[in-house]
Amino acid sequence: MVIDEARCVEQWGAEFRKHYSTLEALRSFVPRGVPVLATSATMPPDMLTRVRVVLEMTAEKTFHLNLES
Structure with missing residues (x-):
């Protein structure tokens, strides 16, 4: 299952994109x-x-890559 722009799950939720x-x-x-x-x-x-x-x-299978300089 692929969720693009997953921040929208938390950021927008039911208010903008139901x-x-x-x-x-x-x-x-x-x-x-x-x-x-x-x-x-x-x-x-x-x-x-x-x-x-x-x-x-699960946290143990989560990878977070921060490309900020």
């Missing part, structure tokens, strides 16, 4: 063995933590 708020429900239909890729060019670590909770992503 479909982002349903991703948590969608995740419950996807078997646990299916990987989740959540991408964003602008997601601070605290937001990443909240998105991981919503998408039921």
